[in-house]
Amino acid sequence: MNLVKNFSITKRMTFVFAFIFSITLFCLSACVLYSVELYQFFSAHNDIETTKKYILTDNIKLSDIENGEALYSRKDILVEIRNKDGILFKTTAFVDGIEHSVIPYDRIAVKELEDEDFLIEKTKCIIQDITYDAVIIKDLHDEKVFLKILFSILALVDLVGIMIALISGYIFAKKALKPIDIIIKTSRNISYKGLSERIPLPESRDELYELSLVLNNMADKLECIFNKQAQFVSDASHELKTPLAAIIGHASLISRWGKDDREVLEKSILAITTEAEYMENLITKLLYLAKLDNEKAVMIEPFNLSELIATIYKDVSMCNENFEIICTCEPNVQINTDKAMTKQLILILLDNALKFTDSNGTIAINCISNDDKVVLDIIDSGCGMCENELAFIFDRFYTNDKARNRTSSGNGLGLSIAKEICELLSLEISVSSILNEGSKFQLIFPKF
The missing domain is CATH 1.10.287.130 (Signal transduction histidine kinase, dimerisation/phosphotransfer (DHp) domain)
Incomplete structure (x- = not known):
């Protein structure tokens, strides 16, 4: 068993295919052999029945039997007619020593005498109103020889079939597993040469x-x-x-x-x-x-977004009195997501708006509920961004000043965290901005 485990998949598939094919071939050969043997038996039995019907006809006379003219005669069939005293007539003499006492009436049986098989049946026949014993014996020598020849042919066919199955099975397995060899080779190249290598896709979509x-x-x-x-x-x-x-x-x-x-x-x-x-x-x-990158699960729960926004608005307004912060939110807006991460997300966007908006500037929080989604907009009147910068603002450590100075106390991580949270919670985030006029960040929450 351990030896088989050490074989390659190609060899194991070859052996399995050859084994199944061999079993099928053996079963088919056995069925053919049994069917031919059964056919021979019924054919021999039919010959005996034909002879039996001829013997049992009423027009057979004792004088005809004695002259050997009336009995059915074939070289492979022996017919004996006996009375109580012994044999009256025997058509041939290709077998001797059959004890009639062991042969029951009206029953056909196969007996082996002198290394040969015979099909024997004993019955009663009436000739000129006298009852006689009739024994009909069919020689099965030719049938037995034919079965031996057929067995040899089937054995040879099975042996050749197994060899063909092994060869064709190996070729088929090798061809079928060729994509796996390519996968292994490419994977090794990835290990040695780097992550730029890719596996060629097979033509068949399996x-x-x-x-x-x-x-x-x-x-x-x-x-x-x-x-x-x-x-x-x-x-x-x-x-x-x-x-x-x-x-x-x-x-x-x-x-x-x-x-x-x-x-x-x-x-x-x-x-x-x-x-x-x-x-x-x-x-x-x-x-x-790092925590977001390794997050396995989030706490999904229904909560009132309107109340959360009101709490955030109150806290941010108290700490930033030199800004005009406006909150317009529909009451009792319900969503189903992680509450703590949603709060962190809104705080990041508000912090970003405050960071890039001058004192006495305006920041608006708008929340609208539709049939299947909730839209939250955070709009500022800050410095805005160029259109070519919008594609990079969610990258880590990216700031809208290429010199990377920290006059605005930014490190370029806030918006990347916001993006990570949105991906984790399956939220949509988008941004639009006009240079020197302001920016608008939009969050879309699914209701259910």
């Missing part, structure tokens, strides 16, 4: 086609994740390098002149605190992104 398609999709996702990870590490290193350099510089400044210059000390401490807060904010968002 299970192997689906397997190749799934593996290619998996390779696409792995390549995308790998590229994102590489970009993520590069951008994170860049973002962390700048505040660390600033902290080290100000620490060195304090070490040199801060002890004697109060103004230098206070400025350096403020700068270090600012950079540390920036790093803390950056690390917090990075950890949240």
